[in-house]
Amino acid sequence: MCRWIAYRGETIPLEQYVTAPAHSLVVQSVRALESTASTNGDGFGLGWYGEHPEPGLYREVRPAWSDENLRYLCRHIRSHLYFAHVRASTGTPVTRPNCHPFACGRWLFMHNGLIGNWTRMRRQVESLIPDEYYGSRIGTTDSEAVFLAILGAGGDKDPVGATARVLAALTEMVSSNGYHEPLRFTAALTNGHDLYAFRYAANDNANTLYYRASGDNVVVVSEPLDKDRSIWTPVPTNHILIARAGERVELRPFFSEKRQAAE
Amino acid sequence: MCRWIAYRGETIPLEQYVTAPAHSLVVQSVRALESTASTNGDGFGLGWYGEHPEPGLYREVRPAWSDENLRYLCRHIRSHLYFAHVRASTGTPVTRPNCHPFACGRWLFMHNGLIGNWTRMRRQVESLIPDEYYGSRIGTTDSEAVFLAILGAGGDKDPVGATARVLAALTEMVSSNGYHEPLRFTAALTNGHDLYAFRYAANDNANTLYYRASGDNVVVVSEPLDKDRSIWTPVPTNHILIARAGERVELRPFFSEKRQAAE
């Protein structure tokens, strides 16, 4: 399991949530509290938006806790919308292209979760990626494949609908032919303006997800960044958090109708 | 383009061909003479056989010329059959899983060449890998895909025939539908006993390949390791070098009948 944070709001230095808090993401890389893998030392990544329409990326295979570059970058890079992720690999190699977040055009994506039995499922999942996005697959993770499948399903125009369609297909895959492989999907997606965060699972419990909103600022996290947990609100299972540009945060049930319809 | 060497013979330290000669593979990583990419600094790898039936591997993203570990390992590891490779990427990322050689079970493979327009061809080539070998695809290169396709085409029992079948399929792919993409394949394949080296191209000139044999010892190289080039024999285009366990080196025309039949 991994840990991540997503921020949208006033322009701030990345350090405000990545390195400064008592239980910051970098602290979570050494010792997470709500993760099955308490050490998240299999690489990390930053993604952020500035003046350029496409996001910046910094990804590295070393653990976040000992990376001097990370500290310098978090102090110096300022952004109104950024992602940060520390990785605990579920089996795929520790390479930069396998570190989150993933970028494609103006979109960024990061993920905490897994598709069970990835070796067996991989080919089916990769078949969801249309040819026009397959050239953007530079790593080998399940997470990157799901991201490109979402873009391929129309994510650029309808990110919520496309994600729902891809998750429906994945849920079908992990549950068909007598399989009950776990599918856990706690993910963030953005185009640089609108932020979407998902908490979903099939055949398993969903990974934790919390948020804190104040005015136009919202932070979404795998686990609270402070010892005072009361200021963080859990995102319920099978819900989506939507923070559109210039709008307040909204929580919506996600995917449950479709599943009921299928039952 | 990359540079590589393959050795089969008496048990010797790896350094004898990797680091010691005047124009050793490590020297070629800084400045190759017969390569379009004169710098081969996009990672490197060693593969060797010892007492264990499966080969050892050491692959690293840093250039060979500055890697202290490489020098220690080449001095201390002794083998009767080993591969070494310095990489000049043709576009895929510089990650350890994208460095050569590639291992699968008791087999090792390394490659110098390319499949033209890999982004477009990739999906077709990957479709040549049967499911049972797709789980062994841990990188994203054309070279690894071709290796697994060869094993999937029966390489374990008939390596020469399987390689010919895969190259026939690839030649068809790069030449069909009005395409004339280059296919260059100068590669080495071994099961720890028998060594096979291929020099082939379609729609392009083949990359260079030389060898030197003395008794049971044979060294196959992308370019001569000594200033005295006269002691090295070129492998002709569309030929295969076969050095079976306990047998002398044999050169054979490769693939040309099939191509004539197709013409």
Place this chain on the structure above:
Amino acid sequence: MCRWIAYRGETIPLEQYVTAPAHSLVVQSVRALESTASTNGDGFGLGWYGEHPEPGLYREVRPAWSDENLRYLCRHIRSHLYFAHVRASTGTPVTRPNCHPFACGRWLFMHNGLIGNWTRMRRQVESLIPDEYYGSRIGTTDSEAVFLAILGAGGDKDPVGATARVLAALTEMVSSNGYHEPLRFTAALTNGHDLYAFRYAANDNANTLYYRASGDNVVVVSEPLDKDRSIWTPVPTNHILIARAGERVELRPFFSEKRQAAE
């Protein structure tokens, strides 16, 4: 704090103690039990002797638990005397030259411990290294400085006496001028034939050290490699374990007489 193992005995693959046991050194890199730093993910290293009089080294900045090269090397390299170390930095950067073990000529050294307030003490400690060994200082750790000081104090001919002299000087440094900086020194030293392991501390408790001997084979470890801890014998504080070539293991009080004499 770090974790390490040292082995001397029959020639065996490194994997037998580095990767195979239930609580192997690689497992300890993720979660050590008797260490103040439970994660030892700041690089690692292997050092071993083979046919060459000087040892081999493999050192890497990535955590041991995710390094594929480490698994291949531990399976393929066989040795009668080897060291392995996983690092938790006490402040110096995560670089290969700062990873243990350190090599100089035919000698190997590794260390778990620290010299308190290294920034202030460093210059004094480095002044213990004679000019002839200062060119071998390629990193910046306290551990490497102590190693070169030991060699400079005559370690090549009298390793136990030289280590005692250097520790006496260090103990004086950390305790003089009103300072009571901790000095913890749990270390292994070898010339490829004789193995010495030290457990010592001043102004602090000594780090743990255990061993297991059977015939000519001896393994010395920071913490037991098995769940059954009863088969491991603690090395007492301020003792040295000596395993000379072809001789049984011997435990001796170390340094305490000298200190009393000095009092």
Place this chain on the structure above:
Amino acid sequence: MCRWIAYRGETIPLEQYVTAPAHSLVVQSVRALESTASTNGDGFGLGWYGEHPEPGLYREVRPAWSDENLRYLCRHIRSHLYFAHVRASTGTPVTRPNCHPFACGRWLFMHNGLIGNWTRMRRQVESLIPDEYYGSRIGTTDSEAVFLAILGAGGDKDPVGATARVLAALTEMVSSNGYHEPLRFTAALTNGHDLYAFRYAANDNANTLYYRASGDNVVVVSEPLDKDRSIWTPVPTNHILIARAGERVELRPFFSEKRQAAE
């Protein structure tokens, strides 16, 4: 030998000089034209100033030409004063702390050149670093030692005078006791407001240095970034280029009087 660029002027993205020009610094990392080491693949670094009084740093051991992070950072980071450096090691290890630029407080420094016979000279040069700056020595290069010696000689208040004093001491060291070791010093130094670039040598020819100024903008480079070399002005040997905040570029003879006085 290394290659570097320094920029001071309007706030621009780093890419304008690091990655965009025909003969950009990244192109020079693969093939430099005026360098004895035509490949500068032993790591690289960026240093820049933004809103924080202390500079940002990104240093990496991989070659600049294959580092995806470098491209993202150069596109997204904007600065009015920045340094970039590609390294060809003259012997010290390829580690991040040995990559340029070096930072200390609000100061940045980078260097192309060497102190001949560094192994022998090192201790003398390090003795020029006062204790208060020795804790900032996190690498092992001659360059970092010279930087800290300059700060220790009063560089914070009088950078030109302090550099002259340190170079006088170094010149003495490389020329005394019958030695004629080369000393080459082509370096840039800044506090975030004022930029100083030096071209000096003793016992050898000075490394090349060029600049281009337009209004308040100035770029100083090891070699021209464009095929049209005529728009670049060489900095003469034993000269200093001074670009103080808000002032035009000024070239001054440097150090030559002192040397004549000493003769």
